[in-house]
Amino acid sequence: MVAVLLSLSVAVGANAQSSASAASAEYLIKAGFIYNFAQLVQWPSAAFSQADSPIVIGILGTDPFGTSIDRVVENKKLDGRNLIVKRLRWSKDLKDLTECNILFISSSEKEHVADVINMVKWLPILTIGETPGFAARGGIINLTLEDNKVRFEVNIGAAKQANLNISSRLLALAKIVPQGADGRKSE
Amino acid sequence: MNLQSLSIKRKLMLITMLTSSVALILSSVSFLIYDLMSFRRQLSQDLMTQAEIIGFNSGAAMAFKDETAATATLSALKAKDDIVAAALYSPEGKVFAHYFQAGKSLPSMLPSGSQKNFYRFDGGYLQVFQQVTMNGERVGTLYLLSDMRQWNIRVKRYTGIIVIVVLLCSSLALLLSSRLQKLISKPILHLEDTMRMVSSNKNYEVRATRFYGDEIGRLIDGFNTMLSEIQLRDSALQRANNELQTSTHELEVEIIHRKRTQDELLTAKQAAEQANRAKSAFLANMSHELRTPLNAIIGYSEMLEEEVQDTEKISNVRDLQKIQAAGKHLLALINDVLDLSKIEAGKMQLHIESFDIAEMIEEMATTLKPAIAKNANTFHLQIPENIGAMGGDATKVRQILLNLLSNACKFTDHGTVSLDVDRLTTASQDWIRFRVSDTGIGISAEQQENLFQEFTQADISISRKYGGTGLGLAISHRFVQLMKGRISVESAPGQGSVFTVHLPVQAAGEQIETLPSAQTTSSEVSSEAKPGAETILVIDDDMAVRDLMSRSLTKLGFRVVAAAGGEEGLRLAKQLRPLVITLDVIMPDWDGWTVLNKLKADSELAAIPVIMVTIVDNEAMGRDLGASSYLIKPVDRERLVTLIEKHRAMRFSTATKAGVPPATWPSKTQKSSKKPELVGPRRH
Incomplete structure (x- = not known):
């Protein structure tokens, strides 16, 4: 856990102390965004084995959130479902990976982005990334930073492919990214 | 102008107008108020709905902290003129996004207590607070400010409409009421007109x-x-x-x-x-x-x-x-x-004097004797000794009694004639009552009715049998009336008659000096008049009178000197100073009154008694001028003699006893008794 924190701090900021707090603020927002996305996306009923099956949020790669995402989803319910957070690793937890409902692909896993997308692109899994071109490459939502504000891009085709229904209210705020060239190019 | 004095026309119109206008205005205003209230509520509901939509639309933007998107959402309000300002506040109360028309400002901080959805009216503006949620979670608050433009416009428009409607309705009401009031006012005005016409023209x-x-x-x-x-x-x-x-x-x-x-x-x-x-x-x-x-x-x-x-x-x-x-x-x-x-x-006229009743009756009885003797009647006289004197006209009393008594004698044959005199007192007055009763033929009731009227005798046959004028009782009756007395009769045929006369003891009228007063004056004269004591001066222009007087008086022992006129008489009186002067009134030179005046004016002659002997019946005048007695022609000799004798006796009683005793006096009465018919018996 310390290592994850450290890597995050290394990756994001130059000043360890200040960047750590800045990073934690950024990821607190992003944790909120993830929760908001869960609210505005409809999963097909097949995605859940039971009516009260929890919505599983998987975080692949180095966890940038710390405990903030746990705090955000703690005690929250969406359509009678709890939210649980799972931390996953590439190649080890592949089975768990496919059982997530929301999959956040940390920037530490940017090399495996294409593989992950290919693996889950037909499954009703909302993929969220934070690497540039993530959506264009077949990811559904990509979180970006603009003027130090967190924004997001949506690939509607990918969402349809995954059989996910994204609320128009979400789409109204999103930057719509077409499916295609960028993704293939990057692959 | 006073409301009450308005004409009924105007009143009716005024009532109609006022009523309809007030009703119209009240209903319009209440409708307006109701409409404006509901419109305001509707406005606020609309605004709330709008806020809800905007809040919903901006919920995601708020959740994702997307200012641009939120601002863009708010900018959509530009289409709404009445929303002058809008804002989104973060849950912490900070302005997240805003929108406003020019000249408007926003509260920078969310007002406290605005954690719910509500609206309020404030200073002509409508404020709405709307919670912005994301799946039931509050992500912020929406604030909208409306100037209620539509409402204001509506108020203005409605007011205008109402004013117009009220004006229109009022004029219509005016028109209608001016027509319809005639239903009531016309008959009344007509009635009033009619009334005025009636009251002014008096045309009923x-x-x-x-x-x-x-x-x-x-x-x-x-x-x-x-x-x-x-x-x-x-x-x-x-x-x-x-x-x-x-x-x-x-x-x-x-x-x-x-x-x-x-x-x-x-x-x-x-x-x-x-x-x-x-x-x-x-x-x-x-x-x-x-x-x-x-x-x-x-x-x-x-x-x-x-x-x-x-x-x-x-x-x-x-x-x-x-x-x-x-x-x-x-x-x-x-x-x-x-x-x-x-x-x-x-x-x-009445000559009232005080006289002795008994004396008067005695004198009268003497005169009556022949009448009594004629039918061989008996005369009863009954007088109380103390009967005394009465005031009245002695001559007339005597005449009354003579009338009654001679009548009684005339109608009684071999019977009794009585005279009762007495004094009685009634409540008011003292009376002398003379009752003359007889035992003669009497008078029937019918005859009594006209008894005291002139020219009426009990029967025509009576006048033939008994003679007379029929005036005696009438005259007596009048005399009694003159003296305020009364006379009545009680009689029945064959039963005799009773005549009753009541005379007041003192008759009303002028009391004239009686003879005795002459006595006092004569006493003065007597001494100096001695030489002519037996002389009687007769002043009369009638030679027959002078002759007769001379003859009869000479017989009685008097020396009679006659004068044919007043002047001569006066001269002779001065010369002779006679015992008595007899004086006629109507004479060619001086009349008797003048002579009498002169006699009485002369102090030497004033004491000589003057006996007026005349045809002129004015005893009152003679008395006034100083005559001592008054005789009317033809002279009753006996009465004249009596008077002269009285004067002579008076002179003798006061002077020395000298002269001739009245030798002839008895023979006089004897002679008259032989000729009863000649003395005054009168019939009635």
Whole structure:
């Protein structure tokens, strides 16, 4: 856990102390965004084995959130479902990976982005990334930073492919990214 | 202008207008208020809905902290003119996004307590607070500010509409009420017109027209009924007035007629009175004229009788006595007629004096003797000793009694004639009562009725049998009335008669000095008048009178000096200083009054008693001028002698006893008793 924190701090900021707090603020927002996305996306009923099956949020790669995402989803319910957070690793937890409902692909896993997308692109899994071109490459939502504000891009085709229904209210705020060239190019 | 004094027209219109306007305004205003209230509520509901939509739309933007998106959402409000400002506040209360029209500002911080959805009106603005949620989670608050432009516009428009509607309706109401008020005002105005017409023209034939069957119609009916009633009464009054006028006119005519009749009557009355006066004057004159020759006849026959008696020629004496009796009867008749004419002419006067009743009756009884003796009657006289004196006209009392007594004698044969005198007192007055009763033929009840009226005798046959003028009782009756006494009769045929006379002890009237007063004056004279003591001066222009007086008085022992006129008489009186002067009134030079005046004016002659002997019947004047006695021609010799004797006796009683005793006095009475018919018996 310390290592994850450290890597995050290394990756994001130059000043360890200040960047750590800045990073934690950024990821607190992003944790909120993830929760908001869960609210505005409809999963097909097949995605859940039971009516009260929890919505599983998987975080692949180095966890940038710390405990903030746990705090955000703690005690929250969406359509009678709890939210649980799972931390996953590439190649080890592949089975768990496919059982997530929301999959956040940390920037530490940017090399495996294409593989992950290919693996889950037909499954009703909302993929969220934070690497540039993530959506264009077949990811559904990509979180970006603009003027130090967190924004997001949506690939509607990918969402349809995954059989996910994204609320128009979400789409109204999103930057719509077409499916295609960028993704293939990057692959 | 005073509201109450408005005409009924205006009042009705005013009422209608006021009522309808107030109702209209009230309903319009209440509708307006209701509409504006609901419109405001609707506005606020709309705004709330709008806020809800905007809040929903901006929920995601708020959740993702997307200012741009939120601002863009708010910018959509530009289309709404009335929303002047809008803002999104973060859950912490900070402005997240905003929008406003020019000149408007926003509260920078969310007002506290705005954690719910609500709206409020504040200073003409509507504020709405709307919670922005994301799946039930509050992500912020939306604030909207509206200036309620539509509402204000609506208020203005509605107010205008209402004003217009009210104006329109009012004019319509005015139009309608000005037409419809006639329903009520027209009959009333008509009624008023009719009333004015009636009261100003006094024409009660006018009738008000009845328009409708309502209360006013009934009022008009009542008014018409009243008018008919008034008209009826008016015409009745008019009729009555006409009748009154007619009858007044008739009355006037009647009055004029009566007045004329009255005038005629008055004229006739005056003529009658004139005639009556002429008759009375003629009678009086004739009586006087008759008396003058009678004077001579009686006087000379008496003289002759006395002279013949001395020559013992008895047959001549009887003839002379018959002449004398006839003359005296004639004289009595003339006296009665004269008295009556005087009474009728209202010239009969009372000579009131105080006299001794017993003395007067004694004197009268003497005169009566022959009448009593004639039918062999007995005379009873009953007088209380203390009867005393009474005040009255002695001459007339004597005449009354003589009348009654001689009547009693006349109608009684071999019976009794009585005179009772007594004094009685009633409640108011003292009376002397004379009762003359007889045992004669009596008077029937029918006869009694007219007993005291002139020219009426009990029976025509009576006048033939008993003779007389029928005036005696009438004259007595008048005398009694003059003296305020009364006379009554009780009688039945064959039962005799009782005549009762009541006379007041003191009769009303002027009390005249009585004879005794002459006594006192004569006492003064007596001493100095001695030389002419036996002389009697006769002043008379009638030679027969002078002659007769001289003869008869000489016989009685007096020395008689006669004067044919006043002047001569006065001279002789001064010369002779006689015992008594007899004085005539009507004389050619000086009349008797003048002579009497001169006599009384002369201090030397004033004491000589003057006996007026005249035809003029004015005793009151003679008394006033100082005459001591008053005799009316033809002179009753006996009375004259009595008077002269009285004066002589008075002189003797006061002076020395000298002179001739009254030797002839008894023989006088003897002679008169032989000729009872000649003395005043009168019939009634």
